Amino acid sequence: MERYRIVFSGSGGQGVITSAIILAEAAVLHENLTAVQSQVYGAEARGGSTRSDVIISDSEIYFPKVTQPNVLVCLTQEAYNKFSGIIRPGGLLITDAKYVEITKKVDARQREIPMYEAVMEKIGKPIVFNICMLGVFIGMTELVKPESVMSVLERRIPKGFLELNRHALQLGMDLTEGVRR
């Protein structure tokens, strides 16, 4: 398989680290893949941008840092401004349609998806924004199956919240229908 180098970015509190960990666990525990997941904190964390990296492969991963992601998700303008330049040529850049205004041309497929708007309209709970984002991610990449994500969530969150999360994941996948990959 192609090695996936993924960066999820946004602001603190949007849950990008959690979604990266869920993705890595889904790949490793339920799809027999290997994953490395990391956060590099520095001046930018103090500035309010959060960045979370995941590498997923079917073979061993020796160097855990993502320098050029082939998939980059930006949930805020600040994250977009900071990270859109690092995308791998020919990669996939996914941005939230409400929070991010596209200001530059990059050598990548750019897809603006109304994630936040859909979550607020259809579910009304911003806490699952990151799970909707994960749904968009797997809808666009088909890197892991939604059932694998749900299996991880079943271990991690209280039963009463599972349906909410399943809804958000499905919503994200639905948002990618008809969107060019």
Added chain:
Amino acid sequence: MERYRIVFSGSGGQGVITSAIILAEAAVLHENLTAVQSQVYGAEARGGSTRSDVIISDSEIYFPKVTQPNVLVCLTQEAYNKFSGIIRPGGLLITDAKYVEITKKVDARQREIPMYEAVMEKIGKPIVFNICMLGVFIGMTELVKPESVMSVLERRIPKGFLELNRHALQLGMDLTEGVRR
């Protein structure tokens, strides 16, 4: 400052990843340090061992992987069996006194701390085991201040759970009183 290379290890569900993220955020957001936090998932994650790495420094960190930790915490026998061999000579090995039986001599200070027992006796809620472990860690290393950890927790968890976590953190610090560093 000395560069800290830290590995927290245990089984899935003990919260070692969460405690590593909290530690990294405390160092970066409240102590002006730099941190890298990562999980390498592979066959061992499927076997049930979880390992979470943190590097903390006052200068930039280029290579995010910990090969020889100078502080290693093991919360289960399986984690101890798997990881105790990687400790840096002269490092600090902290184990849970109930879950881990020390079976090897390593070139490190070994400290068996009754974390789980104390949490169950004094608090009765295993969910804060990882926060008690963090209290032990900062009690032994003084790497970050407890207030920095509490500031991170204030942003991350509902208000109603703060006191419980504060109690667990303090309990961990208390457990290190009189223990040789």
